[in-house]
Amino acid sequence: MDRDVVKPERDLEAVRRQAADWLARLRSDSRTPDDEAGFKAWLDRSEDHRTTFDALTSTWELAGALRHDPKIAATTQRTPARLARRAVLAGVGVSAVGLGWMAFAPEVYATGVGETRTLHLDDGSSVLLDADSRLSVRIDGRQRRAGLDKGRAFFRAARDPSRPFVVAAEGREIVGDGGDAFGVSVLSRAVSVVAVEGQVLVMTPGQPSGRITASAGQRVIAEGQGPARREVADVQSATAWRFGQAVFDDQTLAEALAEMNRYSRRRIELADPALEGLRISGVYKAGDNEAFARSVATLLDLDVRANGGGLLIEPRGGA
Template structure:
């Protein structure tokens, strides 16, 4: 599971202060020790410091150019005439102005904005709180790219499935893109699942607008819809919101789902390949509630419910075939 941390403004300010202090006295052992302790105090501190360094590197060329904020900073003079004392103060003031300008450009509320990537591996889930207090919940084998700026909030669902609880802000729309579909929040909690050939959307609270090609659809709480690779809106595979979002509770809830789809869903959560020996088995219907992490129990339950048997051909290969009862 990987995550690019969203640092707070206070942490960014601390990181800038450390950057300036370390550049003024880079060989001070006590300062280095205190800095190491600060890094270890919070998992977000290393990320904040890396951001400060990146901003510094980006802004460095501007230190050789003339513009109002820089010139004003460099005109600053300390009260005393001691050059050795004055230079660090002048330099620190200029650096603070330049870095502050960088944060204004690259912060989540800045002109260019802030971006980050979050991912969850097979069998994992990840919950992320964004800078506006919206929440993302990533299902197994999922990756998203988040981009915030002063005008909009946007998420690219690269693969997999995510649940969004959005803090509504009419001045900064929140949207999700998955394949050829864009989902726009209208004060909402909703699920987006990018499957082979289609993207499914299920709304738990509020409303969303789905836009694909020249078509638009509005979904309200309790409704689901899918958009396929032929640029058409089609019925979603699940029958209700509870089934569509059961993964958030570590469960798979099937209500009359075809066995082929069920095996594909199970395969998302485990590092195995599951094959049906006979394509005719794909149409058998499955009903039940299963734990996602218990692969053997899940497969055995399916074999109990249906006239099939499970065969392991190796650690990562499983075959489902017809039993004598079929």
Template sequence: MTPHSDIEDIAALWLARQADGLSNDEQAQLTAWLDASAAHKAAFWRLEYSWEKAGRLIALRNPDTLADTLAETRRAPRRRPLPRWAVGLAAALAVVAVSATLWPRPAVYATDVGERRLVALSDGSRVDLNTQTRLRASMSPDGREAWLDQGEAYFDVAHDASRPFTVHIGDRTVQVLGTRFSIKRDGDTVRVMVAEGRVRLSGPKSASAPAPVILVHDEVAMGDGRSTLKSSTTSQRVEDNLAWRRGLLVFDQITLSDAAKEFNRYNETQLVVGDARTADIRIGGSFEAGNVEAFVRLLRSAYGLEIARDGETVKISE
């Protein structure tokens, strides 16, 4: 059995790491540690409650405030020794403060194939993650930054004029004060679509980089390499492109080849279009992103297409 004092120390370290932002793996480790013993939960919750009540948890995210807090603690007269957990927590906070200053570590959020996830950031912003998406986010008193490493995300950014919200997509950036927009990244190809508000899309930082593009409501920009194409769209098209937030795919007369690619993003079962003539068939309608079987049945009944299965692969042809 782990000694009580060691449990207090571990709880203090987890509390400090949680305030700094936990990755998915770290959150799973913390959950497993809490679930392993009622004593673990009691120590963690007691520590968390004590510091929240004292109004000191904000120091975890602000090295200057933390330094002042620790200095006050050192100057204050002590009539009795500090509990072991308080000493452990102070040490843990000092480590976190130094780490946060030298090596900022964004929180990491990710989704698997077919998974969607709503992320609530500490500044009040909310981000919907689509299938196979990886996002990192760092919120601080000085700024708000996120990195879309892959996939697609819809941002509902809380307005804060003193802290612009910046999203990095490879060597491009999107900067915004408060708005709703989506970003889709496929390698070096980026699509930014604005549902509300105003954003600025900047290209790579180089002498030959294109000028930043300002996007407003119902505008979209496509970026590939050093090229950026801006165009206007309609509110309906924006809504259709965001239908994935409701678990749907909405197609407006796109090719079967492109429709298959979209379905393949959301499912382990992969659609393969067998020939160019079949690939060029135009598809329109609303479909459940995770229901490949229903889509294939509709293709067979509406177009008389041949469907051949081989494990997780479905080949479609005339």
């Protein structure tokens, strides 16, 4: 074999890393037209780029097929699909592409009902993850990115002008330039961003006209594909969950129950859907569902009773 045509291993490794990075960017919810154009240009520069990317993509698709194998069904049922596929790739991808997906995958953190977690990131930033939430984080020499799939998180971004701290949530991106403190929530597919210190930019990739800057004391709300709106925020109430409190200001009973049930396995349910629209205000201890239910029953002239392992709120007298 002509040794002149054998490519140095370090060159092949660089191509594999580039291919894995492109796959991550193209599979991201925040993919932009610029990413797609850049990928096409990269692909056209070399046949090695194309074959390496095809191999990596095949491995990714193989991982998706293996998730349905009966031998690993129990594992995938206990693990979020996104994590399960990455776990499979960690096993089969090394031989296929030389590196394996896990070298490029973000760290994923999840909390259960009633559980909160504080994360101290490598760049000096910190995150408080609320109950029933899931967050992915990737920090490297080029970027600081997090993705909030569901729930709530409070970020304190360390200052680093060369790497803005970006949080992706339901197709939106929240960008801090460092030294900022802000909360992000993804509840019922609506995104809410509360600026506590400094300021943050809320944007939709590919839509320059949709950018909104929120300064301390302001909130940006975005629902579905509709335009985002900015408003004055009661920061103390909006971030009360950090201190174990649930604050309601003329919220519907359905909304209040959804919030309280994030913090206790003793779920509260309504016996009659007609009760969902009743309004409630007050400050309650997150996790104390019994005290909340009894308070609601007193304020709204309702009854509350045990319902298996939970609580049932019903009209007075069972009417």
